[in-house]
């Protein structure tokens with residue numbers, strides 16, 4: 046696991062190669078094995094592989110989502126907000142589990158924040174995605190994970206750059 050964490054970087058450029066059905070089923074299994082508060086499992090995952098729909102999803106935000114248009118696959122991480130008061134945490138855990146599983150398969154991925162982000166002056170990114178995918182109002186959208194075979198290689202963050210000062214023992218000071 047630590048080797049995977051050392052290697053993982055956000056990948057925003059992908060080859061044209063599709064994700065194999067075997068890899069997709071591994072990603073699904075990983076997502077569904079995510080822990081959640083009180084075991085309420087409030088998440089809903091929308092798997093998107095239609096190129097036109099991916100292009101429309103890439104327009105969810107003015108910045109930070111456009112790179113999605115070149116990805117072959119995306120998982121929209123949503124939750125039934127009536128099932129848990131901590132669905133945001135549950136979705137975040139599922140999202141990072143999806144990303145780490147993608148990394149373990151040699152795939153690249155990047156998180157696209159949707160919750161609390163605008164699409165433009167008039168609409169939230171969440172409302173845009175809800176409309177596009179036909180989600181009912183109580184199904185909230187946390188993020189989109191873009192996934193594909195990497196077309197860029199990024200070096201691991203060197204150990205010397207880790208924020209060791211953020212680690213405290215027993216007390217703040």
Ligand SMILES: Cc1cc2nc3c(=O)[nH]c(=O)nc-3n(C[C@H](O)[C@H](O)[C@H](O)COP(=O)(O)O)c2cc1C
Pocket residue numbers: 053054055056057108109110155156157158159
């Ligand atoms: C909560 C969260 C939201 C993020 N939102 C976006 C986003 O909307 N667009 C994007 O391109 N990257 C997004 N990222 C990726 C970060 O920019 C990236 O993880 C960070 O710059 C560190 O780089 P690394 O992942 O390569 O280590 C997000 C990451 C997290 C954890």
